[in-house]
Amino acid sequence: MKKVVIKKNDSGQRLDKFLFKFFASIPASMVYKGIRKKRIKVNGKKSENGYMLREGDVLELYINDEFFETKKPSDDAFRDIVPDVRVVYEDENILLADKRAGVSVHEDETEGKNTLINHIKAYLYQKGEYNPDEENSFAPALCNRIDRNTAGIVIAAKNAAALRIINEKIRCREIEKYYLCLVKGHLKQKEGTLKSYMVKNETQNRVYVHDRPVEGGKTAVTKYRVIKENELTSLVEAELLTGRTHQIRAHFASIGHPLAGDGKYGTNEFNKKIGMKHQALYSYKLKFAFSDENELSYLNGKSFQVENVPFAD
Numbered sequence: 001m002k003k004v005v006i007k008k009n010d011s012g013q014r015l016d017k018f019l020f021k022f023f024a025s026i027p028a029s030m031v032y033k034g035i036r037k038k039r040i041k042v043n044g045k046k047s048e049n050g051y052m053l054r055e056g057d058v059l060e061l062y063i064n065d066e067f068f069e070t071k072k073p074s075d076d077a078f079r080d081i082v083p084d085v086r087v088v089y090e091d092e093n094i095l096l097a098d099k100r101a102g103v104s105v106h107e108d109e110t111e112g113k114n115t116l117i118n119h120i121k122a123y124l125y126q127k128g129e130y131n132p133d134e135e136n137s138f139a140p141a142l143c144n145r146i147d148r149n150t151a152g153i154v155i156a157a158k159n160a161a162a163l164r165i166i167n168e169k170i171r172c173r174e175i176e177k178y179y180l181c182l183v184k185g186h187l188k189q190k191e192g193t194l195k196s197y198m199v200k201n202e203t204q205n206r207v208y209v210h211d212r213p214v215e216g217g218k219t220a221v222t223k224y225r226v227i228k229e230n231e232l233t234s235l236v237e238a239e240l241l242t243g244r245t246h247q248i249r250a251h252f253a254s255i256g257h258p259l260a261g262d263g264k265y266g267t268n269e270f271n272k273k274i275g276m277k278h279q280a281l282y283s284y285k286l287k288f289a290f291s292d293e294n295e296l297s298y299l300n301g302k303s304f305q306v307e308n309v310p311f312a313d
Helices: 015-022 028-036 116-127 160-171 247-254 268-274
Strands: 002-005 040-042 058-061 087-090 094-099 151-157 175-184 191-201 206-210 218-229 233-240 281-288 303-305
Touching: 015 028, 015 040, 028 040, 087 303, 094 116, 116 151, 151 160, 160 175, 175 247, 191 247, 206 247, 218 247, 233 247
Parallel strands: 151 281
Antiparallel strands: 002 058, 040 058, 087 094, 094 151, 175 233, 175 281, 191 206, 191 218, 218 233, 281 303
16 A cells, blocks of 8 residues: 655546556556555545645555556656756746747657757756655646747746646637747738638648638637738748637748748748748737636736847847
């Protein structure tokens, strides 16, 4: 039998969800059977799958020893990284990081270690703000993600409460996200709203834009305004009112103004002409616009932005 004391970062989540995080690998059926058969108790008593854990709760786990290897090999990948994090803003709850183009936010088929989240973990670990050996189930986590070849602000939560709040505010569209992009040519309308229906093709990893509702299509809305025009391109600020895959890239390409450097939705001929290898897209500004009081209310009404966007000069 093993006892586990619920810490602050473990509280506020369902018992079954905590157990899935706590154990490196355990069949779901064993978790649910353990709860049902009182092999997993809370404060010495039988509990339910959906019991909401509170700080100080004590779990008694009558589970085979083989499942108590609680860490996955990837959990420690950050420990020998020399952190490289461009901090836009940081406090005790969140960190806004300016991700470089070409860096993956999480592990994927092309990168298993040198990711943004691992650099943030290494940064916080070396500052003494995060120690995985002292946590049961929580690790610093990203609240939003941007494409590998897109640069800009990504929000990281330093604790479980901040993670829940930010994730909820993103779902409720209470964090406004603004992008700068360089598009081909000059737009006739210097500001406006693009609305369409986007269908993602998983095999091709691209989306297709439709003017009318179609099967599998999701509404996509992007507000924009032209900031300045160059000979061959226009610098545009775009605000995401929805969060679809490749939304900005696909939207501007659909109206004949693909992003400079975009090999998927633009043309190689134009990209070579202007000498750009990555899409000119930068998540450069965030604004917090909360509708209620919460532990992060001190951020309400504040905006943060990257001042030096390479292609914006």
